[in-house]
Amino acid sequence: MKSRILILAGALAVALPLVAFADETAPATPATTPAHHSSASHASSSAPKVNLNTASKEELTKLPGITDEIADKIIAARPFKSRSELVDKKIVTKEEYEKVHNMVSAKTSTPSSTSKEKKSS
Secondary structure (H helix, E strand, C coil): HHHHHHHHHHHHHHHHHHHHHHHHHHCCCCCCCCCCCHHHHHHHCCCCCEEEECCHHHHHHHHCCCCHHHHHHHHHCCCCCCCCCCCCCCCCCCHHHHHCCEEEECCCCCCCCHHHHHCCC
């Protein structure tokens, strides 16, 4: 009986440092990372948004449901003040808009009022 305990203790003495080393160097497993609601919502919130006013046709067609024809319509309808103008200008349907509205923005590249003030002073 004592020999089995000694063997088990010896095995643990060798295994524990290896397990500790593996924990420090191994990437986090799904069980230890926080759960996400869905991969689609996570990807869209962390990915940079596509600017409707400056994006290339290639960037636009990477969006779900945006075909070459729709990308051409977006480019022709510029500038956009808000992303909802995609529906207002009848470029996409409400259903298509729902797929991309979290992935796009309508930022304009106008200089801020503070930069104008600095130039005049």
